[in-house]
Structures are given as C-alpha cells and as structure tokens.
Amino acid sequence: MEKTSFLLSMMVAAAFAATASIAQADESASLEIEGETFVTKTKAPAHAENLDEIYSGWVFRADETQTLQTDDFDNPGFVFVDTAMDLYEEVDGTADKACSSCHENVEDFKGLRAAMPRVKDGKVQTMEEIINNCRTEHMGAKAWKWSGTQMSSMVAYIGLQSRGMPVKVAIDGDAKPIWEQGKKLYYSRFGQLDMACSNCHEDNYGNMIRADHLSQGQINGFPTYRLKNAKLNSIHGRFKGCMKNIRAEPFKEGSDEFKALQLYLASRGAGLTVETPSVRN
Ligand code: HEC
Ligand code: HEC
Structure with a gap:
C-alpha cells in the first residue's frame, strides 16, 4: 500500500474509533407511518452470510430525521x-x-x-x-x-405503491451470475482508501464515522430524500457518492456494475419493508 493511502486508511480508522461511543439515534425506535408498522429490523436472509440481523437505514438516523419520515406531510420527499x-x-x-x-x-x-x-x-x-x-x-x-x-x-x-411490502428479489436462475458479480463488487476494495462497501456497511455499521452513524447501506428506502442536498437521491447516485468518499473513480449510473450491486444489495435487505420515499441525512 502506498504511503498516502495508508495514512488515509489510518484517518478513517481513527474516525471510526474516536466517536464510537456517541449514541445519536434511538436504535430501538419502531417506524410507523399512517398507522402502519414497518419492518426496520429482522433476521438476515441466509445468503447474507455475514449478518445475523438486517436493519433499515432509518434505524441509524437521528431522532429528528426519523420523525420526519413518520408523517407524509412532514416528509419532504x-x-x-x-x-x-x-x-x-x-x-x-x-x-x-x-x-x-x-x-x-x-x-x-x-x-x-x-x-x-x-x-x-x-x-x-x-x-x-x-x-x-x-x-x-x-x-x-x-x-x-x-x-x-x-x-x-x-x-x-x-x-x-409498494410501501410497507417486504423486499423480495429473485436471485436464482439467470439472476444468479449477476448476483455473484454484485457480491464480488461489494467485497472488492476500491480507491485511494482501498476500502470495500463491506468495510463500512458490514464491519462497522452502528459505529460513527466522523459525524455520521453508519448503517448497513440497505436500499429499501430509495429514492431517498436527503437533508444534505434537499432532493430525492437515486440508488446509483448514492453508490457514486460512497465511491467518491473512498476516493475511487465511481462506476456510471446505469452501468452493469451498479445494477449488479443493486441486485445484490436488494437481496441483502430481503424482509425489510419498502420505505419509498424515505428521509435520510
Ligand atoms: C402507449 C402505452 C404506454 C405508455 C404511454 C406508457 N407505458 Fe408503461 N408500459 C407499457 C407496456 C406495453 C408495458 C409492458 C412492457 C413493455 O412492453 O415495455 C409497460 C410497462 C410499464 C411498467 C412495468 C410494469 C410491470 O409490472 O412490469 C411500468 C412501471 C411502467 N410501464 C411505467 C410507465 C410510466 C411511468 C409511463 C410514463 C412515463 C409509462 N409507463 C408510459 C405501455 C405504456
Ligand atoms: C468509508 C465508509 C463507506 C464505504 C466504504 C461505503 N459507504 Fe456507503 N455510506 C457511508 C456513510 C457514512 C453513509 C451515510 C450513513 C449511512 O446510511 O450509513 C453511507 C450510506 C450508504 C447508503 C444509504 C443507506 C440508506 O439507508 O439511505 C447506501 C445504499 C450505501 N451507502 C451503499 C454503499 C455501497 C454500495 C458501497 C460500496 C461501493 C459503500 N456504500 C461504501 C459510508 C461508506
């Protein structure tokens, strides 16, 4: 590993550790919208072999952000x-x-x-x-x-139109090789920081990275309204942002790579409910 990327990795590691004890969100809160209860945590599907439980990104958001999603009049999406x-x-x-x-x-x-x-x-x-x-x-x-x-x-x-329904994507048959490609990408290291999606969203979810509470990077809430840019964000737009954050050259929106990654991520969230349009920071 070259020196700059090593230093950057150390910075990221320090960022994880320094603030790990700050609890920002109520991780036990349950999401209800218009009287309907959503599944924001559940047992992981067998094919997400390194996870016991899966959590919606909503679980990790600060109280105020969580609340915005509980009422469609308040939800800017x-x-x-x-x-x-x-x-x-x-x-x-x-x-x-x-x-x-x-x-x-x-x-x-x-x-x-x-x-x-x-x-x-x-x-x-x-x-x-x-x-x-x-x-x-x-x-x-x-x-x-x-x-x-x-x-x-x-x-x-x-x-x-599908809000509240559990995510369930087909990953067998001719979906299988694409799912495998998505899985491979998920665990591949990219960029100057030499990090994989899994390093943050599987190894470190629940921890803080600087001011941000890391989620599992689930996609059941997309498109997502982000307070940060005050618009709806696409799944591939988010993937791009995460790749830029690790100083990698992102794949293109609509690319085979991002589509494969999307299929894989959707399958990791099987059982969580569709929250579209969700609110995140
Ligand atoms: C002239 C008729 C026509 C118009 C106009 C049209 N569609 Fe379609 N749509 C179809 C047909 C036919 C299909 C079936 C698949 C195909 O041939 O593309 C379809 C399929 C779909 C599906 C997938 C449904 C499923 O369950 O697989 C969606 C979603 C959809 N259209 C959305 C839209 C939206 C949004 C617009 C407007 C931007 C639109 N369509 C305009 C004819 C139309
Ligand atoms: C350096 C850590 C890091 C890496 C590596 C990383 N992300 Fe993220 N990602 C974040 C942070 C921070 C957020 C915002 C907080 C959150 O939801 O976790 C985020 C958010 C997300 C979200 C939004 C979740 C939601 O509920 O709104 C998705 C999806 C996502 N990442 C996918 C990916 C994918 C795919 C990769 C690999 C290409 C990746 N991330 C790599 C840090 C990372």
Whole structure:
C-alpha cells in the first residue's frame, strides 16, 4: 500500500474509533407511518452470510430525521411525489400519450418496487430503465436522466405503491451470475482508501464515522430524500457518492456494475419493508 493511502486508511480508522461511543439515534425506535408498522429490523436472509440481523437505514438516523419520515406531510420527499403525479398525467412525445393513457391506475404497480431490480433475459432491469423504455418506445418521448428530478420523482411515485411490502428479489436462475458479480463488487476494495462497501456497511455499521452513524447501506428506502442536498437521491447516485468518499473513480449510473450491486444489495435487505420515499441525512 502506498504511503498516502495508508495514512488515509489510518484517518478513517481513527474516525471510526474516536466517536464510537456517541449514541445519536434511538436504535430501538419502531417506524410507523399512517398507522402502519414497518419492518426496520429482522433476521438476515441466509445468503447474507455475514449478518445475523438486517436493519433499515432509518434505524441509524437521528431522532429528528426519523420523525420526519413518520408523517407524509412532514416528509419532504412527498413534494417530489406530487411532481410525479402531475408528470404521470402529462402528455409528452410524438405519440401524444401520458403514462396514464396506458396505465390508468398507478396502484396497479403495487408490488413492483419490492421485487426490483429484476432480471429478464439475462439482464438486470431497474425501474429507471422500465420508465425510460416506456418513454422512448411507447411515447416517442425523450429519455429522462437517471438521477434527474423527473426520474427520481417518478421512481418514488411508483415505489410508493409498494410501501410497507417486504423486499423480495429473485436471485436464482439467470439472476444468479449477476448476483455473484454484485457480491464480488461489494467485497472488492476500491480507491485511494482501498476500502470495500463491506468495510463500512458490514464491519462497522452502528459505529460513527466522523459525524455520521453508519448503517448497513440497505436500499429499501430509495429514492431517498436527503437533508444534505434537499432532493430525492437515486440508488446509483448514492453508490457514486460512497465511491467518491473512498476516493475511487465511481462506476456510471446505469452501468452493469451498479445494477449488479443493486441486485445484490436488494437481496441483502430481503424482509425489510419498502420505505419509498424515505428521509435520510
Ligand atoms: C402507449 C402505452 C404506454 C405508455 C404511454 C406508457 N407505458 Fe408503461 N408500459 C407499457 C407496456 C406495453 C408495458 C409492458 C412492457 C413493455 O412492453 O415495455 C409497460 C410497462 C410499464 C411498467 C412495468 C410494469 C410491470 O409490472 O412490469 C411500468 C412501471 C411502467 N410501464 C411505467 C410507465 C410510466 C411511468 C409511463 C410514463 C412515463 C409509462 N409507463 C408510459 C405501455 C405504456
Ligand atoms: C468509508 C465508509 C463507506 C464505504 C466504504 C461505503 N459507504 Fe456507503 N455510506 C457511508 C456513510 C457514512 C453513509 C451515510 C450513513 C449511512 O446510511 O450509513 C453511507 C450510506 C450508504 C447508503 C444509504 C443507506 C440508506 O439507508 O439511505 C447506501 C445504499 C450505501 N451507502 C451503499 C454503499 C455501497 C454500495 C458501497 C460500496 C461501493 C459503500 N456504500 C461504501 C459510508 C461508506
């Protein structure tokens, strides 16, 4: 290991240790939204072999952040759900259609988010790709940017239809090799800090890293409204941020690497409930 990266690793190690005793969040709190109780901790699925229990990222957030998610009027993510409700009815493209022209009831998408991403004909399919496929192939409209406001809002609106349902993605059959690729990436070290996702989210969840309380990096809450940037954040946008933080060159949003990682992470969260749109810091 070269000297700078060694020093940086030591800095990270010091950051973990120095503040490990500061308890910021109420880890025993239970999440209820509109009278419905969410599964924020449960037994880990067998294929997440190094974990006994899995926890939603909500568990590790400070009290005030947790509270914002318990009421849809306080949850700033719902501003974007409203945006998506308008977009859903808006005619766009050469076919003169809106989403609602073909999908009259958005409730019909109930269950879809809980099973995403899915693998079709040997390829991972994310919600972003399904939506853009409808825009370009069925509407004659332009594709939306992966992490743009329109896309994140629509992904949240469709995801909301599955809120409260347990995550359950298929990882067998032709999903298996992609899942294996995602797993490999999860445990691979990247960047100047030479760290893997697992070093933070598996080995150190529950500890503090500087001012941040580390979670297991679950994705059941995405898209997530972050107080830090005051917008909805996509799953791949978050992966990018974490890779930048370890001074690695991130993969691209929509890349095969991030899609494989997404499938693997979704499978590690099997049994947690969909919280879309969640609130994080
Ligand atoms: C002209 C009709 C048409 C329009 C308009 C349309 N879609 Fe679709 N949509 C389809 C068809 C057909 C499918 C089935 C798969 C396919 O062929 O792409 C589909 C599939 C989907 C699915 C996956 C459903 C499932 O359970 O697998 C979602 C989600 C979706 N569309 C969302 C949207 C959104 C959001 C919009 C607006 C941006 C939209 N669609 C516009 C025709 C349309
Ligand atoms: C140096 C430590 C570190 C590494 C390595 C790291 N992350 Fe993170 N990650 C964080 C911190 C800090 C947060 C914000 C607090 C939290 O939710 O854990 C975070 C948040 C997340 C979240 C959001 C969880 C939620 O509930 O909102 C996801 C998903 C995530 N990381 C995935 C990854 C992936 C995938 C990798 C590997 C490519 C990775 N992280 C590598 C530190 C790290």
